[in-house]
Amino acid sequence: MSKTFGGSTIADYEARTSEVAADMPRKAAPLPTEILQKAILNSADFAIIATDAKGIIQLFNIGAERMLGYAASEVVNKKTADDLHDPQQLITRAKALSAEFATTIAPGLDALTFKPSRGIEDTHQLDYVRKDGSRFPADVTITALRNDQDEIIGYLKIGIDKSAQVAMIAADKEKRRLKDEFVATVSHELRTPLTSIAGALGLLIGNAAGKLPEAAARLFTIAYTNSQRLVRLLNDILDIEKMESGKAIFEFKRIEVRSLVEQTIEANRGFAEGCNVRIRLDAAAAAFDVRADADRLVQAITNLLSNAIKFSPPGEEVVVAVETRGDTVRISVRDHGHGVPDEFKPHIFEKFAQADGTDARRKGGTGLGLSIVKQIVDRLDGAVGFEEAPGGGAIFHVDLPNWARAIRAQSRLIMKAQLPVLLCEDNPEAAIVLVDRLRQEGFLADVALTANEAVTRVAATPYAAILVDLQLPEGDGIDLIKQLRAQPQIYNTLLVVLSVDLDPAHDKERPSTLLNIVDWLDTPIDVARLVRVLDRQIAGNGNTRPRILHVDSNPELLRVVAEALGAKAEVMSVDSIDKARRALAANRFDVAVLDVALAAGSGFDLLHELRNSEGDAIPLVVFSPPDANPVFAAQVRGALIKSRTSIDNVIATLRKRLAGDSLPSNDKDAA
């Protein structure tokens, strides 16, 4: 990086600071305020800019010179504060502020000074544009300067360069993306040649190309079995990666363990016979139910069986038992091998841990089998262990909570069941913080930074809930809601609109302001779709008759909706915001339908009042005019994001909403 910035050099800067420093020791304490202030002003690593009441720059500190590339002499009395920003960003900010304060705020200086001039604390992210046209992101705090008569005489603007942080977040995201991409590429690129190799070798040793001489057949068999081992190794590595990154989706169901174990034994009998090992289920094994993903449990038992078979001397027997201990079901696999060497015991579940590497590799092991067992059993809320068998050999066991205990735990920890959640958030910083938190809370959280990415992800994964930030670029959040709801597979998915406040200090004084938007329909309304969506929303309401609040200025539509749903629900139809408020105060509603055109202006507040007595957002269907003029659209968006919410609110809402609903389809057997 160049050391010269717009005529002011680092040497100048150092000279000036040393001037200040040299001044100080000569003066006796207390230090003169003016000198201290000058030192702070010039040594601070912030861009400190003061303007007069008209926004014309009066003071431009060394930090500002360094960050922005202008010399103070080039801007003082020559430029206004807004000249240092991207006009486009100021237009966006002016629009947002106009919506927030329901007044017209001009882009430009007003966009910067509107809040501070009204005594409102104002720190926000804004790009600065340097003299050379390049830009950097900054946190900007603007304060109004007032005289003794409380008149505004100017503004003080402090900018902190956030480019390092933004770059770090971007790098972190890029790192994750590269890793995902690498894993996917490795999977595909290694498998493609392996498919040809294993296929060709399989054909050769199957004598598909004519009978092979015995020596050649032996060599081809070595090549073939090793190609198979490479495939297993690749599968195991990908499995571990998927489980460690939380991307493996478990489909929990009620499973009867003994028959599952019997099937697994049958599937491995061929392998056992090839090793001249017998394998049987203990006669005392009884039938017990657990809550598990059948494929994954089979995979875990298979790995234990395959180890036991590999380490059994020929002619020996592997015995599998299923028993119950209190509210735990134990599956154990006993072999007659040499047992686990003492020095290896602490490492046995680690990756690529093999007691006797050469021996295990000769037997075709990947060194990942037990590590995968542990990952799977952990996810099944169980435990894996081993002990020495009386008379030699080892017993490996998997303990799983029985069905009753699993369901009890499930109802307590229903939200820890790794429900997949998609966060649509364009601000990477907010996205990372929120996603990390969601993951800590046991959700499988994915993030989409753009509306397009969100649509792609939703098509590929069944999410239990989708969180949408309304300020997404390229097609804003409202369009995204419409787009998502048009896809049949997420017709029922919980969709929460949010604007997250990352500052935990704001948690207490703010009520939950999340909105649960069931659907967003353009007028004129597709009544069939509306009825379908409301029908789904009130289904499963149990014995109580569901209540729908419909707020609309169109009497025809009020009547149509009331008629269409009258048989199934209590529909309260109101044609004004005031009546809606009275209805909300007196009743509990399961769904609300709101025409936002009716709610325009101060009526937008109704959006945030749509909650039941516990403070939870009432699921909402919104009608809006199609292609509403941009000002109206901005107002709606502004109203929706008016109050920001905390991460804790987001988590609590998800918990409550998803626990109240039946579990998503992949978990329906547990519901």
Place this chain on the structure above:
Amino acid sequence: MSSCRVLHIDDDLDIRDVVEASLGLDSEIVVRGCNSGADGLAAAAEWRPDLILLDVMMPVMDGPTTLKHLQQNPQTADIPVVFMTARVQTQELAHFKSLGAAGVISKPFDPMTLAALVRSQMQPANAG
């Protein structure tokens, strides 16, 4: 066993050769290979195979997109399509089935039993 025509769409020449040799073990199966989704669509419409084996990851037009085009063309909409892909997980399997695939064969496959597997995938479609 009745004769049966299989169209195999995969961008990897070696895999096409191995599949052809594997299916060739069943003398009643006639195999034709295509190296891209676009070629596959043309061949499917013109040749009207009994079954299509379709690779999932291909450049330009991937398997799911190819399937969509096959379904949109009345000439090819009825032909059962079986995906061939790297080892599939249960939920991916469900995803492929939801796209309308008749089945999924995982790669690497066992070349000695591939023909039988392909025939078994045709059963449900034939049964109606």
